[in-house]
Amino acid sequence: MIDEPDELNQDGDDFYAFLNIPRNANDEEISNAYRRLSRMYHPDKHTDPQRKKEAEILFSKTKKAYEALRDPHLRAIYDNLGTAGLETQGWEIVQRTKTPQEIRAEYEQLARDREERRIQHRTNPKSSITMNINATELFNSYDDESPYYDLRDLVGLPHIEISGMSINQSIEAPLTTRDTAIFSGNLSSQNGTGHGGVNCCVRRVLSEKGWGEIEFGAGNGVNLSLKGFRNFSRGFFGNGSIIGHFTPTGVRLGTVATLANQLDKHTVGYLTWKTGMQSGMSTMIIRDTSKSHIVCSLYFGIPHTYCALSFTRKLPERETKFKITGKAGTFGAILEYGAERKVSRHSSLGATMSIGVPTGVILKIRLHRATQTYATSILLCEELLPAPVIYGTVIPIVGWLALQKLIIQPYLKQQKQKELQKQREANRSRLYEKRQEAKAAIELMKETVKRIVDQEEANKGLVILQAIYGRLIGENSEELDEKDPSNDVIEVTIPLQCLVKDSKLLLQESSKCQLPGFYDPCPGEGKFLRVRYLFRAVIHQVTIKDEEPLRIPKHSSTRRLEIKMYINFVNV
Structure with missing residues (x-):
């Protein structure tokens, strides 16, 4: 009943995050970022063969990002299609970062989904059990005249019985592009008396503005009906039907006609006439928006006349709806x-809780699963x-909270x-490559970082004492979640110190895993960046979410510590 979470997305390289520039960066900002990284990663600046090889890889990535963003045409393709668009100049999109096993699994899943959609589209099965x-x-209170009195006295429990049940099922069978056959059946029982019936309907699309259908049914007599739908103009349509019920006692005829008009973007009005087996006239106004659904109706007929008002409040972010309905009339x-x-x-x-006169107090529980509906009405x-x-109000709430807490969550x-474990297994080789690339970048940064630290310490500027990135317990937590095996963090002190310029550090509003020296240690999970730094002889600490921008020094939201703690920290 509960579906599996959606598959995690795997995005390509983010050139903006790698260069640490905003997405609306101009040519000068792109060139400055390119020159800053080139000074560290240019192969000619390294003599060690291993370092030179690592620098070639990172310099190639830097150059690729620079060339893609400085050219307006390539930048437009990248902004709309990503790195896949650059590989094909935007003419086709092929994700080339997936392994053969991932491609095969994805193909098989898509094939299963297509087959399921094809079957659903062809038959459109619907069923309900009430x-x-x-x-x-x-x-x-117990009644001595009740036939269940002795049983209650024996077991000490009240008697609860199933007074009725109904089952409905229907399927569609396309005959041609314009003709569709619909087969349905129903079976019901109420207080020991049962009945049922079968129906066969053939619908034909007459034009783009209307259709007609003929339906034949057998059960409690024979039913024959003709129905039609017509779209008269934009926002104005109607339908009608003639129904005949043939029984041993005679023939009963009835007609139903409805006209509907689109009053505005969210509101539709309906006017319906019924004659024959049921006679009456009703008008209904329905207003549906993304936040609410309102239905107002008025019915005049035999044997009852009534008015009704229904209001539904939608909460899309919580996938919840609250509904209240009032209905009053001669009944x-x-x-x-x-x-x-x-x-x-x-x-x-x-x-749903129903309170009425003379219906009493009824609790209705409904489970809808795809095209299946299971309903229970408890008097x-x-x-x-x-x-x-x-x-009847409290028990469903408590039951839902218990179900949510004990089973669903x-x-x-x-x-x-x-899913995360499966994703990690699939990405293990890719994660290893990213980790090695980050280590190589950090090694190439060390000489530059040493110069930056010496300069900042001499000016009492910004020195990064410690920076960690990954999955933490919480935003304000002081400890890492060492008991949780899925916890993953990496040390990013050197990469952040390398980005310090003029005693300031600025990180753009994007995922930090794309920065040089960074990588994603826990794909698909929420990540934080925690920075502990020294500025003007005072220690500060700040924690941000992965996608948040960062600008330090940030006095307003950091925690100050005594300078003596810094001395102890350095000694340790």
Whole structure:
């Protein structure tokens, strides 16, 4: 029921982050960044053969980034298509960083998805199962005349029974590009009495503006109906049907006609007439936006007349909906309130409390999974009592919290860990290459960093004491999560000190794993950068998220320590 988390994305090199420049950098900023890295990575500046070889790799990467960003045409391709676009000059996109095993697994998954979508598109199966439960004895006092009295006295439990159940199923079978056959069936039972039926419908698309269908059904007699839909103009459409029900006692005819008009971008109005088996007229206005869904309806008919108002509040960021509905008329009055929450990519779970006269107190629970719907209606009390209302409201909330805490969250966490572990195994060789590249960059930086540190110490400027990057316990935590085997951090003190200029350090708003001397130690997980630095003889510390920009010295959000701590730190 709970879907696995989405596959982690693997992006190519970020030239802007590598050069530590903003995405709107001008030519001068690009040239300055290129010259700064060239002074460290140019092969001619190194005599050791191993260092020279490492410098050639990093200088080639620096030159590639510089050439891509200084040319307006290449920069436009890179900004829109990434490094894959540069490899093909933007004519085709082929991700060339994946291993053969990853490509094969991705191809097989795509093939399975395509086959599943093809089957769903051709048959479009829909099914629903509804169960009615009578649980009134939970809140009614025991009655000696009840046939279950002896049983209750024996086991000490109230009697709860399933009073009814219904099952519906339908599939579609495309006959031609314009004709579709729809087969459906239903079976229901209520208080020991059951009935069912089967239906066959053939729909034909007459034009781009309308369709017509004929439906034949058998069950409690024979049903025959003709239906049609017509789009008259933009935002104005209608449909109608003629229904005939043939029984041993005679023939019953009925008609239904509906006209609809698009009132504005989010609002549609409907007007419906019914004659024959059910006679009446109704009007309905539906307004649907990204944040809410409102339905207002008024019905005049036989045997009942009523009005209804429904309001649904949508919370897309939490994948949750809250709904309240009021309905009143000649039959009585009903108030319903409830919530629906998406528990996975294809599943949603909802609960609704219904309080009405003469319907009583009913708790409705609904699980929707893809094209399947499972609904349970529990009659708690036939009268309006406070106890069933309170229990019917509180128990679903407590049950959902327990389900979320004990089952859903642990399962999703376990699945995420499995995906991360699988991703690490697939990227182990790539991660090793990135780690070696970062080590080589740090070795090439050491001489430059020594000069920068000497200059900054002489001017009492900015000296990076320690910098760590990776998965930490939290933003303000002082310790690394050593008990968690998935915790990964790397030391980036030298790469950050190399970026210090005129006692200032500026990092752009992008992932820090693309900076020279950095790499991603834990792909797919949230990362932090924690910097401990000395400025004007005072120690400061700052922690930022991976994508956040950083500018230090940053007095307003750092923690000051005594200078004596710095002396002790250096001694240690």
